[in-house]
Amino acid sequence: MKKIQPETIQMTVKSRLKELKRVEKLAMEIASRIGLTRDQTDNLSIAITETVGNAIVHGNKKDPDKDVDIAVIIQPDTIRVQVQDRGEGFDPDSLSDPLDPENLLKESGRGIFILKSLMDNVSFSFSPKGTLVEFEMSLRRSSDSENGTVKKPER
Template sequence: MTKQTTKSLTLTSSFEQVSRVESFVDELQEWIGFDQDMYGNILLALNEAVTNAIVHGNNEDEQKNVFITAVHEVPKLKVSIQDEGKGFDPSSLPDPLEDENLLKEGGRGVYLMEQFADEVTYSEGGTRITIEFLIDEQQ
């Protein structure tokens, strides 16, 4: 019997759909068996990525979807989040740690993803983000 290596979830672009991310991370934890610290890192990063995809990528257009695909390639968990928007250039984002940006309400999502994941990459013209986590198999 072959162990399943992929899980996926499709969301409509309604902000209320972000709440489904936690159940998806619960499913990933049951599937792979990572600890609570890793759970928190994954949940935070995916919440930020999905929120960005819904709000900024798809402009909360409920006719557009957000596609989440998790692939377990020991020792990594790779999660891709793709929206149906126009994309963006991640290098154009302002540094959230600069003095003029510290008190701004938004602009920290990408920074947080990069802090809590082991690797973050962008593709498909900025409509797809892939977030990688190294999972300790000894847990």
């Protein structure tokens, strides 16, 4: 992995699903620039696009007048991502377990599960300004990240 210089990269997108291509491109560019492994690159890209997609669809209800703010804070051993929407929020504890048999065939409801499976230290903050989702990805190499092992998120 390359020597990583601390920096913060910010992007604001409108609540349109076509914006996810720009978000994915940003994730891939960051991953390439700092020398992430293929698994780390895929995990970061999935986590960011899934979180922004949830912000667009569920938070901002696809209202193109509402923005989604993204900040990627790069440190030598961690990438921290913040995604802020303008929505009313939700209760993370009330979400269905996508692994329950009655949920296995549902087309949605896996985003936060995926995020918690791929990333470290996932948190949610709610305010009158909207919902802030934050997560971190450790850049320390481990046998799990090297072989693509996905951990089951804690409940």
